[in-house]
Amino acid sequence: MADEGTREIGRVLETTERSITVLQAVKEMDGATISDLVQELEIAKSTVHAHLSTLQKHGLLAKENNRYHLGLRLFHLGQHVRGDNVKFELAGETVEDLAEMVNENADFTVVENGRLLTIHNSTNPNDPFKSGGYFHMHSTAAGKAILAALPREDVELVIERHGTPEFTEQTITETEELYATLEEVQKRGYAYNDQEAADSLRGVGTVVNNPDGSVFGALSVGGPAYRIQGDLLHEKIPTALRDKAAELEEKIEEYERTNI
Amino acid sequence: MADEGTREIGRVLETTERSITVLQAVKEMDGATISDLVQELEIAKSTVHAHLSTLQKHGLLAKENNRYHLGLRLFHLGQHVRGDNVKFELAGETVEDLAEMVNENADFTVVENGRLLTIHNSTNPNDPFKSGGYFHMHSTAAGKAILAALPREDVELVIERHGTPEFTEQTITETEELYATLEEVQKRGYAYNDQEAADSLRGVGTVVNNPDGSVFGALSVGGPAYRIQGDLLHEKIPTALRDKAAELEEKIEEYERTNI
DNA sequence: AAGAATGTTCGGGTCTCGTGAACGGGTAGT
DNA sequence: ACTACCCGTTCACGAGACCCGAACATTCTT
Numbered sequence: 001m002a003d004e005g006t007r008e009i010g011r012v013l014e015t016t017e018r019s020i021t022v023l024q025a026v027k028e029m030d031g032a033t034i035s036d037l038v039q040e041l042e043i044a045k046s047t048v049h050a051h052l053s054t055l056q057k058h059g060l061l062a063k064e065n066n067r068y069h070l071g072l073r074l075f076h077l078g079q080h081v082r083g084d085n086v087k088f089e090l091a092g093e094t095v096e097d098l099a100e101m102v103n104e105n106a107d108f109t110v111v112e113n114g115r116l117l118t119i120h121n122s123t124n125p126n127d128p129f130k131s132g133g134y135f136h137m138h139s140t141a142a143g144k145a146i147l148a149a150l151p152r153e154d155v156e157l158v159i160e161r162h163g164t165p166e167f168t169e170q171t172i173t174e175t176e177e178l179y180a181t182l183e184e185v186q187k188r189g190y191a192y193n194d195q196e197a198a199d200s201l202r203g204v205g206t207v208v209n210n211p212d213g214s215v216f217g218a219l220s221v222g223g224p225a226y227r228i229q230g231d232l233l234h235e236k237i238p239t240a241l242r243d244k245a246a247e248l249e250e251k252i253e254e255y256e257r258t259n260i
Numbered sequence: 261m262a263d264e265g266t267r268e269i270g271r272v273l274e275t276t277e278r279s280i281t282v283l284q285a286v287k288e289m290d291g292a293t294i295s296d297l298v299q300e301l302e303i304a305k306s307t308v309h310a311h312l313s314t315l316q317k318h319g320l321l322a323k324e325n326n327r328y329h330l331g332l333r334l335f336h337l338g339q340h341v342r343g344d345n346v347k348f349e350l351a352g353e354t355v356e357d358l359a360e361m362v363n364e365n366a367d368f369t370v371v372e373n374g375r376l377l378t379i380h381n382s383t384n385p386n387d388p389f390k391s392g393g394y395f396h397m398h399s400t401a402a403g404k405a406i407l408a409a410l411p412r413e414d415v416e417l418v419i420e421r422h423g424t425p426e427f428t429e430q431t432i433t434e435t436e437e438l439y440a441t442l443e444e445v446q447k448r449g450y451a452y453n454d455q456e457a458a459d460s461l462r463g464v465g466t467v468v469n470n471p472d473g474s475v476f477g478a479l480s481v482g483g484p485a486y487r488i489q490g491d492l493l494h495e496k497i498p499t500a501l502r503d504k505a506a507e508l509e510e511k512i513e514e515y516e517r518t519n520i
Numbered sequence: 521a522a523g524a525a526t527g528t529t530c531g532g533g534t535c536t537c538g539t540g541a542a543c544g545g546g547t548a549g550t
Numbered sequence: 551a552c553t554a555c556c557c558g559t560t561c562a563c564g565a566g567a568c569c570c571g572a573a574c575a576t577t578c579t580t
Binding site for chain 1: 269270271272273275276277279280283287290309310311313314315316317318319320329330331332333334335336337338339340341342343344370372373377379390391392393394
């Protein structure tokens with residue numbers, strides 16, 4: 001579950017990599033025609049065509065009058081990732097509980113390639129942080145909670161790969177300041193995000209560990225700064241997070257004990 | 261959105277196809293080692309290794325002590341499919357409304373490669389029909405509602421590709437009987453599923469069309485047979501479905517009018 | 521109706537993919 | 551402790567697939 005073995009991989013197939021590049025480009029352009037892709041990727045038209053055809057044949061892309069979009073099979077595969085992972089299911093239940101307890105939006109996130117990926121969130125309809133989105137770690141409560149639990153060298157790797165871009169005036173962009181903050185987080189047991197990712201948004205997050213002590217992910221609660229303050233921010237949410245994180249870790253431990 | 265252009269595709273890249281085959285196998289085996297895959301796919305070990313490395317490098321697969329699983333990037337991509345499609349978002353809202361109206365589980369499904377794919381469902385926690393799953397069309401209310409709206413030749417294609425497997429004693433396995441049922445559905449405006457997919461489960465479904473008249477997907481409501489009966493089954497649910505389907509079609513029409 | 525732009529098909533040269541065999545690491549069993 | 555086995559990883563080479571450019575088909579515009 002941890003982000004293991006990410007460096008130095010054996011042989012790589014260039015054709016498959018190219019197909020993935022095309023897929024990625026279609027995603028980022030929110031649908032594209034062949035000509036769009038030829039311009040964007042600077043690959044011969046016939047080549048792009050072949051990749052698109054192949055991906056379409058398998059449902060990874062869908063074609064709608066000469067525009068290609070991500071295909072529904074990707075949705076199926078994506079749901080499978082989450083649905084067949086008991087630990088994620090348990091985390092989902094915890095998120096729902098947590099959101100109800102504090103009456104604010106809650107979510108569960110994991111690290112993927114040095115960024116935070118939202119696996120579950122309590123979908124108060126129309127909230128901005130839908131599951132499936134990536135976030136930087138240095139500017140979120142969940143991210144800082146996780147970084148504080150990782151060895152220094154892993155933190156360095158994350159920074160090296162994604163930097164510490166500034167999203168608001170509050171964003172921590174200096175690595176020394178970040179390390180200092182992480183030490184505080186470590187002592188406190190949970191992390192704050194005070195309008196560091198977006199203005200007028202606050203959050204609190206705490207790490208969730210695997211039974212073997214490695215990092216599984218993080219639970220966090222967030223919302224508009226005018227609501228997330230005072231007793232709620234400093235007492236109610238941290239307590240709820242602590243309890244629910246401990247509960248989730250227990251559930252995972254029990255599951256692994258009985259099923260492995 | 262409709263299942264267009266599925267037949268006869270230009271050139272196909274064998275390397276990419278092989279990678280997709282490996283991905284698919286990992287999914288179906290719910291995680292696999294290299295040796296598992298060698299045995300299953302009958303491809304040289306070094307070849308499997310190269311494909312796995314490539315897929316892992318891009319996050320499509322994840323490795324956990326020599327076992328490969330579907331990677332989190334697939335989850336990200338899958339969410340993107342649904343999240344960036346306004347029509348799906350609108351359908352999601354409709355599903356929530358619908359579930360609340362009738363106080364039973366509701367869902368929205370589309371056709372993908374001749375099968376039904378669940379895009380949204382009203383997640384009463386722990387229900388069995390999570391989104392992302394495939395179902396046969398001949399044995400579900402939503403599937404029959406859609407088939408009834410398609411030209412005969414498309415229905416034939418679906419049957420040709422996936423057959424009419426028998427899930428319960430009630431499943432319609434004879435094509436002639438299916439065609440007769442579809443005509444009834446057409447006249448009635450909605451379809452029933454009386455324990456045809458699983459014992460003691462009933463459902464009602466209706467088609468949702470695009471503004472141009474093509475099929476977009478289907479709304480359906482289902483639950484245990486002891487609850488889904490009498491007035492609820494024959495009046496309340498059909499009425500709610502009709503209203504909500506019409507409402508959804510209007511929203512889509514309005515969206516396309518203002519945004520295209 | 522003619523032209524422009526875009527999607528699709530086709531053949532050949534080059535580079536990569538697939539393979540079997542050898543290597544290395546870890547585990548179980550004696 | 552040692553060995554034998556199993557599994558994952560690397561390597562070199564020949565066969566064959568991929569990438570490209572150009573020609574063809576199709577759709578939309580002027």
